Amino acid sequence: MAKEKTLRDLFHDTLKDIYFAEKKILGALPKMAKAAQSADLKAAFEKHEGETEEHVSRLEQVFEEIDAKPQGKTCDAILGIIEEGQEVMKEYKGQAALDAGLLAAAQAVEHYEISRYGTLKTWAQELGLEQAVQLLEETLEEEKKTDATLTELAESEVNQHAEAA
Ligand SMILES: [Fe+2]
Numbered sequence: 001m002a003k004e005k006t007l008r009d010l011f012h013d014t015l016k017d018i019y020f021a022e023k024k025i026l027g028a029l030p031k032m033a034k035a036a037q038s039a040d041l042k043a044a045f046e047k048h049e050g051e052t053e054e055h056v057s058r059l060e061q062v063f064e065e066i067d068a069k070p071q072g073k074t075c076d077a078i079l080g081i082i083e084e085g086q087e088v089m090k091e092y093k094g095q096a097a098l099d100a101g102l103l104a105a106a107q108a109v110e111h112y113e114i115s116r117y118g119t120l121k122t123w124a125q126e127l128g129l130e131q132a133v134q135l136l137e138e139t140l141e142e143e144k145k146t147d148a149t150l151t152e153l154a155e156s157e158v159n160q161h162a163e164a165a
Pocket residue numbers: 022051052055113139143
């Protein structure tokens with residue numbers, strides 16, 4: 001009979017999922033920054049690229065805490081979300097609504113991350129992984145802050161610009 005899978009296995013698998021996702025996001029953010037027309041949106045993407053590098057390295061520390069080597073596992077959700085972002089870039093190139101579309105795609109990424117980090121943090125608490133709780137919490141807060149910054153940008157400039165063609 002196969003070995004019983006426990007919360008620890010689920011934690012490890014989900015860690016691989018978000019590790020894969022963060023690396024994909026790291027590849028997508030420079031393209032989004034390049035495509036953005038608003039200087040503020042560009043700056044927000046660039047800032048979050050730096051934070052995302054930190055997210056990858058925090059995840060590597062979490063792998064270390066559970067004595068596992070850092071390894072990704074294909075995350076179809078993030079591939080789909082990133083692909084939708086690329087579609088917007090292509091279909092709205094040079095258009096007034098480009099930035100609003102890019103911003104929405106970025107928020108979908110952040111919401112995916114917030115969901116994963118929230119779950120992982122709760123599981124780490126249950127599993128008594130104290131350092132992991134701390135590391136996952138730090139990243140979760142940065143994802144939430146990025147999401148809030150994007151909402152502010154949408155409301156203060158990006159959406160109006162998209163309307164006024
Ligand atoms: Fe992240």
